[in-house]
Amino acid sequence: MVRSQTVRAFVEEVGDIASFTGRFFREVFRPRYEWAELLRQSFINGYRSLPLVAVTAFIMGLVLTVQSRPTLERFGAESMLPLMVAISVVREIGPVITALICAGKIGSSIGAELGSMKVTEQIDAMEVSGTNPFKYLVVTRVVSTTLMVPVLVVFADAIAIYASYIGVNIKGSVSWSLFHQQVFDSLVFADFLPAFIKSFFFGFAIGIVGCYKGFNTKNGTEGVGQASHSSVVVASLVIFVIDLIAVQITDILGYN
Amino acid sequence: MEKPAHGIERPLVIGEEVVVRIRGLKKAFGTNHVLRGFDMDLHQGENVMVLGKSGSGKSVLIKCIIGLLEPDAGIVDVLGQDMLALEHEALDKMRVRIGFLFQSNALYDSMTVRENLEFPMRRHMVKMNTAERQERVMRALADVGLEHTVDLMPSELSGGMRKRIGLARTLIMRPEIVLYDEPTTGLDPITSREIVELMLDLQREYGTSSILISHDLNVAKLAANQVIVLHEGTAHAQGTYEQLMHSTDPVVRRFFDSL
Numbered sequence: 137m138v139r140s141q142t143v144r145a146f147v148e149e150v151g152d153i154a155s156f157t158g159r160f161f162r163e164v165f166r167p168r169y170e171w172a173e174l175l176r177q178s179f180i181n182g183y184r185s186l187p188l189v190a191v192t193a194f195i196m197g198l199v200l201t202v203q204s205r206p207t208l209e210r211f212g213a214e215s216m217l218p219l220m221v222a223i224s225v226v227r228e229i230g231p232v233i234t235a236l237i238c239a240g241k242i243g244s245s246i247g248a249e250l251g252s253m254k255v256t257e258q259i260d261a262m263e264v265s266g267t268n269p270f271k272y273l274v275v276t277r278v279v280s281t282t283l284m285v286p287v288l289v290v291f292a293d294a295i296a297i298y299a300s301y302i303g304v305n306i307k308g309s310v311s312w313s314l315f316h317q318q319v320f321d322s323l324v325f326a327d328f329l330p331a332f333i334k335s336f337f338f339g340f341a342i343g344i345v346g347c348y349k350g351f352n353t354k355n356g357t358e359g360v361g362q363a364s365h366s367s368v369v370v371a372s373l374v375i376f377v378i379d380l381i382a383v384q385i386t387d388i389l390g391y392n
Numbered sequence: 393m394e395k396p397a398h399g400i401e402r403p404l405v406i407g408e409e410v411v412v413r414i415r416g417l418k419k420a421f422g423t424n425h426v427l428r429g430f431d432m433d434l435h436q437g438e439n440v441m442v443l444g445k446s447g448s449g450k451s452v453l454i455k456c457i458i459g460l461l462e463p464d465a466g467i468v469d470v471l472g473q474d475m476l477a478l479e480h481e482a483l484d485k486m487r488v489r490i491g492f493l494f495q496s497n498a499l500y501d502s503m504t505v506r507e508n509l510e511f512p513m514r515r516h517m518v519k520m521n522t523a524e525r526q527e528r529v530m531r532a533l534a535d536v537g538l539e540h541t542v543d544l545m546p547s548e549l550s551g552g553m554r555k556r557i558g559l560a561r562t563l564i565m566r567p568e569i570v571l572y573d574e575p576t577t578g579l580d581p582i583t584s585r586e587i588v589e590l591m592l593d594l595q596r597e598y599g600t601s602s603i604l605i606s607h608d609l610n611v612a613k614l615a616a617n618q619v620i621v622l623h624e625g626t627a628h629a630q631g632t633y634e635q636l637m638h639s640t641d642p643v644v645r646r647f648f649d650s651l
Contacts (some may be wrong), residue, residue: 249502263496264458265565266484266514 152358156348160278165272173276179279181242182347189288190295192237196229197221197296198254201303214308218315219322221334230293231331232379235338238285239371247367250350251360256328259340259351264347274351278343286332286337326391338375407436410469411569411601412457417466418625426452427463428625434569434601439592439605441612443647444622450605451495452572453622457603458492459483471536473569473642488516491600493568495574497558505557506542506586509533532560537595552583556590563594570595572604576611588614609633609647621647 201221208214252257263268301315310318316353346367353359400626408507412434426449434440453520455461457468459475468475473486499508511530513520520528533539546554555575562570575591576584588611595602604611612619612633619636621629623643629636636644 184398190458208451250500256501257494257496257498260455261492261494261500263460264490264492266487267482267512267514267515268484 151383152220152344152352153348156351157336157344159270160274160344160351163268164275164279166271167270168355170272170276173272174279177280179277181238181280182287182355185238185241185284185288186291188241189234189237191291193292193295194299196233196292197225197299200224200229200296201300202306205303205307208276213282217304218300218310218318221303221386222297222319223325223327225300225332226293226327227294229308229380230252230296231289231335231338232375234292235285235335235342236372237373238281238288238339239342239375240368241280243367243371244364246281246343246346246359247349250274250277250347252357254351254353255356255360274347275345278340281343281346282336282339284340286335288341289332289335289338322381329380330391337378337382340375341378342371345374395616407438409436410434410530411436411471412603413468413469414453414457415467416452417456417468418464419449419456420460420464425465426625427456429466429629430622430625431605432620432630434496434603437599438617439595439602439604439615440618440620441606441616442620442622443607443609443612444605444617445607448592449625450622451573452609454492454573454603454605458487458490458571462486474595487569488512488565491562491565491573492568492573493555493558493562493570495577497546498558499554499561501546504543504545505538505549507534508546508557509561509564512561516565528564532564533557533599535563536590552579555579555583557588558632559590559594562597563600566598568600570600570602573608574606574608575604576606581610584608584610585614598612607647612636 145223151357157242181355201217204220204230205214205217208217250259253273259269259273262272297319301312347371349363349367355362393444403407410433412432414432417427417430418425418463430449430453432440432442441445442450442453448621450463455473456463456466457470461619463476470486473482475483476488479484497504500556501512502595503511506529509532511526511554513525513528529542533542534599536559538553538556538560541549541553541557546557549557576587579587592615594600602615604615605610618630620627621636621644623629629641629644631639637648639645639648
């Protein structure tokens with residue numbers, strides 16, 4: 137009985153998110169366009185996430201390099217270290233880790249902000265003042281995360297590769313030009329493109345889940361907390377599902 | 393002007409024109425039938441107060457009027473327009489003609505007082521230049537006596553100040569009808585009276601008509617031309633404050649006996 141209710145609630149929520157997403161696509165191309173709010177949201181979600189993404193990417197690149205070295209040394213393939221780290225970072229770790237960091241930072245903040253606006257009737261106030269709150273609050277946030285997460289992913293990839301250069305030089309000595317050459321000789325456009333495309337979907341998922349959770353907040357301040365944390369949990373899960381689908385598609389298309 | 397013993401002037405210049413006409417309004421949430429055929433009229437320049445205990449459906453009523461909730465049945469006619477038949481854009485245009493003061497004030501807490509007041513103007517008065525907009529903001533703040541708060545955040549204001557700013561934001565678009573959702577709830581008696589006086593002053597200045605919903609009989613006494621008692625989803629009784637005060641109806645008596 138309990139299990140059937142849980143399944144029913146899950147299916148209903150998936151349906152609600154799908155209908156919320158449908159509404160987004162109906163509203164996004166229809167004027168009026170909220171350019172100023174879109175810019176503001178892009179600044180908040182993109183620019184203000186740079187320090188966190190930079191630190192995470194730096195540590196990720198450094199740790200990956202340091203931990204991969206012993207295994208490669210065992211096979212005498214130490215010189216492959218820059219290549220291996222670069223491919224891992226660009227194809228998978230960079231987009232996924234950055235998206236998860238953004239789900240935590242941006243997704244939770246969107247869920248909490250819209251949730252608190254909902255319970256304090258600010259969304260209703262916007263509606264009665266003749267402003268479409270879906271367009272002003274949801275469309276701008278979802279578009280901004282969809283555009284900003286890929287930018288953050290490219291930035292994170294670059295930082296992680298530079299961190300890898302430091303990691304390689306902790307126990308060895310490789311010049312920057314050689315490292316650079318090894319990385320970019322091994323990387324091809326087909327490594328970068330699928331990962332870049334999937335990061336748009338990651339950004340979209342973070343925005344739409346955060347907005348859905350915030351916009352449908354109930355039960356006062358307790359509901360705001362729930363909206364915030366479930367935005368992170370659901371967005372993270374959706375990121376992995378998208379990643380799984382993306383890898384199957386790239387495999388079918390022969391990019392793996 | 394009518395000048396009762398408490399010294400506050402209620403509006404008396406009431407026109408013939410009905411600006412809000414509600415007939416047979418029904419709204420249910422699942423099995424909870426909140427409104428079961430509510431009727432009322434609001435005339436030009438009039439203050440009608442809907443009195444009811446908590447949970448009686450007062451907020452649902454005004455949310456149905458402004459289109460925040462969709463009624464199950466009935467007629468909601470505002471300024472000659474059938475609100476239930478309006479599409480999105482037409483509804484947004486109508487909403488500019490109707491002000492709504494929320495119980496929680498609903499000030500945008502990520503914006504300053506100035507930005508809160510400018511928000512509706514930026515969207516609906518796009519041809520207005522910055523100087524004109526600033527002038528209107530300062531005039532609205534002067535109306536509520538809070539010019540000095542223009543660059544403060546809502547979190548820096550007291551409850552009474554937030555209510556005044558909410559009132560200024562509601563009136564800045566010069567609405568023809570104002571809906572007040574529990575305007576004095578959570579305020580001390582002195583501030584409550586000041587808010588009611590302010591509401592009436594601004595009503596006289598801008599010539600608005602109002603629907604007030606509250607369980608506070610002081611608001612009825614000070615501000616209402618007509619009081620409607622909402623009971624079990626219908627307009628159970630209607631009259632002036634003085635008429636209802638002498639009513640023998642047990643439902644009406646329960647409000648007055650609790651004074």
